Amino acid sequence: MTDITYLGVELGGTKCVCTLASGPDAIIAQHRIPTTEPGETLGAIERVLDDWMTDHRPVSLGLASFGPIDLDPDSPTYGHITATTKPGWKNASVAQRFARSTGLPTAIDTDVAGAALAEGRWGGAKGLSSFAYITVGTGVGAGIVVGGRSVRGLGHPEAGHMHVARMPGDAWPGACTFHGDCVEGLASGFAIEQRSGRPASEIAADDPVWAAVAHTLAGMCHNLVMTAVPERILIGGGVVTRQPQILPMVRQRLVASLAGYGDAIAVTGRIERFIASPALGDQAGPLGAIALALDAAKAGQAAPAGV
Template structure:
C-alpha cells in the first residue's frame, strides 16, 4: 500500500468581532480540533487563544482577523490591528506576538481575504482567478482575490466602508464612527439594531427593513462588479447566513443596477451562479485561517 502523502497541520486563528475560532487542520477534510473563544479585551482574548494553541502540535500558524490590519511587512507595526471600531483593539499586535511565542512559520490576512482564499482552495470559487467574499456581521468586509492572491496596495482594501447612493427618504445617519453612513454603517449587525431598534435576527423576513438592506448592499455589489468584475461573489456573515431569500432580491437589484451595460449584460444573466453563499458555508471564515497558514509554508 502506498504511503499517504504528508499533510502539514496548521493552527488557524480566526478573530471576529464577537468570537474567535481556533482550528487545527490541513483543510476541510482534516479537522483535528476546534475551539471557540469570546472576543473581549485584547489581553484576555489573546491569552485564551494561546492557552488553546499551547496544547496543540502544528507546523504553521495562520491568522485571519478583523481589521483594519497593517499588512506591509516593512512597517514597524506589521501584523497589528490599526484604527478600528472595536473598542480597545487599536494597536494590538497579533503576528509578532504569536511568532515570538511559537517560532513557527506564520502569516496574517484580513478575515475576509482569508475566507476568499479558502473559497478559492476548497469552495465555490475553485479554479477561478478573480473572485470576492463579502461578510455582513458585526462589520462589513470585502475580500478580493485577483490572480489567485489577495489584492493589496498601500493597504488592504476596505470596500465595506464605501459610500453608496441612499434610498429616497432614508435619513439614518449611520453607525460607523469613522464614516457615518458607509455601507458598514448602514447594514452591519450593530447598524441594523440601531437603525430599526431591534436586533437584526428579530426583523421579520418580509419586513420593509430588508428593502433598505438590499438597496444598500446592492450599491456595494454594483461598484464591486464594475470596478473588478469578480467571476464569483460569495456573501456570508451572521446577518445573511440564515436568510437565503435575500439572494434572489440581491441578484435582481444588481442586474437592474448594471443596466445591460457592455459585457455586464451577460454577467447579469449569470448571477444565479456568480452571486451566492460561500461554498464552504459557515466554515469559510475559520478555514480562511487555515488557508493563510498554508500560504506561510509555501510563500
C-alpha cells in the same frame, strides 16, 4: 491523508477560533475563546497553540483577524491591529507576537480575506482566479481576490465602508461611527437594529427594511463589478443567512443597476451563479486561517495533494 498539520487562528470581534488541521476535510481540533481584552485573549490562544504543538508538529500558522491591520511587511508595526473601534485593541501586536511564541512561519490577513481565500481554495469560488466574499453580520466586510491573491495596496480593502447611491426617499443618516451612511452604516446587523429598534433576526421577511439593505448591498456589488471585475461574488454572514430573501433582492437590483453596461451581460446572464452563497458556511473563517497557513508554508514545503 497526510499527517502534515497546520495551525490557524481566526480572531473575531466576539470570539476567536483556533484550528489544528491537515486540510479542509481533516480538522483535528478546534477551540473557541471569547474575545475580551488583548492580553487575556492572546494569552489564552497561545496556551491552546502550545498544547497542540506539544502533541503535533504543525509546520506553519495562519492568522485571519478583524481589523484594520497593518499588512506592510516592511512596517515596524506589521501584523498589528490599527484603528479599530474595539476597546483596548488599537495597536495590539498579533502576527509578531504569535510568530515569536510559536517559532513557525506565519501569515496574516483580514478575517474576511482569509474566508475569501478558503472559498477560493475549497468552496464556492473554487477554480476562479478573481472573486469577492462579502460578509454581512454585526459589520460588513469584503475580501477581494484578484489573480488568486487577496488585494493589498496602501492597506487592505475596506469595501464595507464605501459609499453607494442611497435608495430614493431614504434619508436615514446611517449608523457607522466613521462614515454615517456607508454600506456598513446602512446594511450591517448593527445598523439594522439601530434603524428598526430590534435585532435583524426578529424582523419579518417582508419588512421594508430589507429593501433598503438589498439596495445598499447591490450598490456595493455594482462598485465591485466596475472595479475589481470579479468572476463571482459570494455573500454570507449572519444577517444574510437568516434572511434568505435578501440574495434574490440583491440580484434583481444589481441587474437593474448595471443597466447592460460593460461586462453586465456576462453578469446578468448567470446572475444566480454570480451572486451566490458561500459553500463553507461557518467554517469559512477558521479554514481561512488554515489557507493562510498553507501560504506561509508554501516556500518551505509543498502542500499535500488535494489541499
